[in-house]
Amino acid sequence: MGDALLRRVCGFFAFLALCPIPPICNGGNILVFPVDGSHWLNMKVLLEELVARGHNLTVIRPSSSSTILEKSPLYTSITLDMCIKRKDIVDAYLQETITAQREGASFLKFLKLTKDFLFLVAMGHSLWIDGMSQIFEDKNMVKSLIDSQYDLVLTDPATGPGVLLAKYLKLPLVLNVRWITSGEGHFVLAPSPLSYIPVPGSGLTDKMTFLQRVRNLLFYGIILFQQKILVGPSYNAICEKYFEGGCDIISLLQDADIWLFRSDFVFDFPRPTMPNAVYIGGFQCKEARPLLADLDKFVQSAGGHGVIIMSLGSSVNALPDDIADEIASVFAKMPQKVIWRHKGQRPSTVGNNTRIVDWMPQRDLLGHPRVKVFVAHGGTNGLQEAIYNGVPVLGIPLFFDQYDNLLRLQERGAGKIIQLAEVNGRTFEQGVKEVLHGDSYRENMQRLSHLHRDKPLALMDLAIFWVEYVMRNKGASHLRTEAYKMPWYSYYNLDVLLLMLTAVTLLLLSTFAVISFLCCSRKTDKIERRQKTKTN
Known part of the structure; x- marks a missing residue:
């Protein structure tokens, strides 16, 4: 009896010795900058799991938010004095969209809806930029944020304040993302050939005819307009004011350590990606509970x-x-x-x-x-x-x-x-x-x-692993491409192509010059011989 018990105990300890031990991450201190509405529902699920694993959270919220509560057992809040009437604005735009759809599509209505949508986007970003100025101008708040010694910033980059704050505090940055300040996140993270990657709003799939590719390119123009003309300059202004050497919002996004994408390739069309992109689409889904x-x-x-x-x-x-x-x-x-x-x-x-x-x-x-x-x-x-x-x-x-x-x-x-x-x-x-x-x-x-x-790891565990990975390693710069720091002409190898084109052109011109010289020399010799013959 004693021998059997001893064998069981030894077997148990042998089993423990063979079990892989997950990496340990002591409770971290995380600064969270979410986006209201349905985006918050996703973020909150992630925050609940982070708290369950021993991390401390501070959430920055606007005073007008009815979903991101000021008092919560999950987090400590910092409330910005901001009045963002998101629901009223969205309701008005929705009713306008419904009316336009029911009256029938036309090019003029499309232009008006696009204009109103871009105005809605610009107004939202403008309000948040004002909120960031409120933070940066409040020396006590800035000191409090620095003294809190956060390990990283976790933000939804559909608006830019969390990205700016990570830069300002010099902290690692994790994005809980599908949308960024100017559209879908992949378009600034990874190569996105417009020949088979549909632009949001285009209503296209990854199989496009010639005319559909033309349409796709035009919709990409709207993204560029939003990025370069509508939203970018406002963020550039705050960068120039508060950051030495200036910056731009797209480069700050590209500098993020990890992108937790709320999508996957069961749902989305296949496309190029990057090592610091982690796909957690559906991570908030759980088994159904009994109904009331x-x-x-x-x-x-x-x-x-x-x-x-x-x-x-x-x-x-x-x-x-x-x-x-x-x-x-x-x-x-x-x-x-x-x-x-x-x-x-x-x-x-x-x-x-x-x-x-x-x-x-x-x-x-x-x-x-x-x-x-x-x-x-x-x-x-x-x-x-x-x-x-x-x-x-x-x-x-x-x-x-x-x-x-x-x-x-x-x-x-x-x-x-x-x-x-x-x-x-x-x-x-x-x-x-x-x-x-x-x-x-x-x-x-x-x-x-x-x-x-059919995944090797639960999506929530995957998301938490990468958040903790960034905390353990003080960032994940080794997973981040440096391509975005290259000038656009270098990225597309236009300077190399120009050099090669110049070299080929010089070679062809040199060859042509030599051939012309030889031909002219032979022609001159013939003329001289003829003249000598006539003289004789």
């Missing part, structure tokens, strides 16, 4: 017909009444149960099978086996949750990147798009039934779900 009793009873009552859930995101207070009524009347005729997140006036045609709610546990519903279709606007978070749970999507894109997001699912046969301008009772019913009864949609989405889950 009342909601679970409603879902279970669907039986074999299943459940349809619909949500157009937190930015949409209400669809136009006539569209909402037609959607409700389609749902009322169906045998499925419907859960619809709808904040506007209750449609007059709602059926007994439809439950209208202000909020729903979207993640838990998508993970429920009775949910058959997700009617969505195409926000990244919702689509990644749909992929995680294998639920096909009927998409009604409204604005920003939503059409592009849904297009990626449609190209993979896991979703279908209906433009808002085309939504009526007939088209909506056809779309829902096609996704609901078309086996290929569910099969394709479940395949994407399998690919998404």
